[in-house]
Amino acid sequence: MSKFKFTVGPWNVHTGADSYGPETRQPISLEAKFAKFAELGFSAVQFHDDDVVPNMNDLSEEEIKAEARKVKAMLDKYGLAAEFVAPRLWMDSHTADGGFTSTSAADREFAMWRAYRSIDIARELGCDLIVLWLAREGTLCAESKSPVTATKQIVEAINNMLRYDDTIRVCIEPKPNEPIDRSFCGTIGHVMGVSAATIDPKRVGANLESAHAVLAGLDPANEIGFALAFDKLFTVHLNDQNGIRYDQDKSFGVENLRQAFNQIKVLCENRYWEKGYVGLDVKAMRTTSDEDSYEHLKNSLEIFKALEEKAARYNYDYADKLIAERKFEQLEMYTMNLIMGLV
Numbered sequence: 001m002s003k004f005k006f007t008v009g010p011w012n013v014h015t016g017a018d019s020y021g022p023e024t025r026q027p028i029s030l031e032a033k034f035a036k037f038a039e040l041g042f043s044a045v046q047f048h049d050d051d052v053v054p055n056m057n058d059l060s061e062e063e064i065k066a067e068a069r070k071v072k073a074m075l076d077k078y079g080l081a082a083e084f085v086a087p088r089l090w091m092d093s094h095t096a097d098g099g100f101t102s103t104s105a106a107d108r109e110f111a112m113w114r115a116y117r118s119i120d121i122a123r124e125l126g127c128d129l130i131v132l133w134l135a136r137e138g139t140l141c142a143e144s145k146s147p148v149t150a151t152k153q154i155v156e157a158i159n160n161m162l163r164y165d166d167t168i169r170v171c172i173e174p175k176p177n178e179p180i181d182r183s184f185c186g187t188i189g190h191v192m193g194v195s196a197a198t199i200d201p202k203r204v205g206a207n208l209e210s211a212h213a214v215l216a217g218l219d220p221a222n223e224i225g226f227a228l229a230f231d232k233l234f235t236v237h238l239n240d241q242n243g244i245r246y247d248q249d250k251s252f253g254v255e256n257l258r259q260a261f262n263q264i265k266v267l268c269e270n271r272y273w274e275k276g277y278v279g280l281d282v283k284a285m286r287t288t289s290d291e292d293s294y295e296h297l298k299n300s301l302e303i304f305k306a307l308e309e310k311a312a313r314y315n316y317d318y319a320d321k322l323i324a325e326r327k328f329e330q331l332e333m334y335t336m337n338l339i340m341g342l343v
């Protein structure tokens with residue numbers, strides 16, 4: 001039995017299209033996804049604003065809330081909670097140059113409108129968390145934006161959200177690049193700086209995604225630890241990534257098992273299960289068939305739980321003794337043996 005509660009987004013079951021080719025699988029309805037998520041043992045669902053209300057740009061504020069209530073009823077039917085809502089500030093023509101840091105004032109206003117509506121939707125779904133994956137808050141042309149102005153714009157956008165709702169929490173999911181060349185807020189360290197500069201730092205935290213840390217050349221477990229040290233790890237997106245390439249969203253643990261183990265180890269040592277959900281931001285390979293649309297989720301859960309069991313068996317007395325004697329070769333081999341199933 002895992003101590004953790006797991007979440008997933010509708011985008012984690014997708015049709016297989018990528019930048020170079022069309023769909024390879026049939027689309028699946030939101031309700032069918034909910035049914036399967038519940039069957040697989042997920043406790044909650046993560047959403048983009050337009051996963052909940054697809055045509056939201058064309059609707060009034062009241063109509064958006066009414067649509068969100070329908071999705072809430074569907075969640076209730078399957079015993080699922082909503083974990084967070086994230087404004088999708090990268091698909092719309094208004095966000096071609098980003099949202100909060102766009103060079104167009106009208107587009108910055110649109111981004112705030114979507115952020116406020118995301119809060120409204122979160123409230124209707126019964127959750128208090130907004131995730132900001134700042135997809136295009138950076139540059140393609142380095143000279144197109146001032147990094148000082150842009151950083152202040154991000155802080156101000158978050159302040160506006162905190163003012164709009166007294167109890168909502170906001171967390172940034174940092175990523176160093178892709179789709180933009182240079183991000184303004186690429187690591188957990190950046191997020192902590194932005195958080196500290198807001199009007200209510202306690203309500204502004206981080207969502208660490210394993211693959212994004214790897215893309216930044218950093219260790220995901222240390223990034224998780226850095227946020228935990230400030231009590232700012234509001235959620236996680238666990239997955240895996242083969243080095244500094246395009247964002248791969250591989251199943252958790254399939255590239256680097258030791259790195260995956262250490263993410264779980266730091267989460268367990270800090271009783272993260274009392275603080276937040278474990279989100280699995282994983283995607284199926286393009287070659288996956290329709291009938292295997294959920295295999296990557298099952299695999300990620302299975303690997304997580306197997307590593308959690310190993311973390312629970314970690315012999316801290318033995319490890320402490322080795323650390324005191326600086327016998328790090330032995331400590332490393334003990335850890336490897338545990339992961340390999342030899343102890």
Ligand code: XUL
Pocket residue numbers: 048086133173175209237247281
């Ligand atoms: C992008 C990414 C997104 C966010 C949600 O790399 O991870 O799926 O997690 O907006």
Ligand code: MN
Pocket residue numbers: 173209237281
């Ligand atoms: Mn993510």
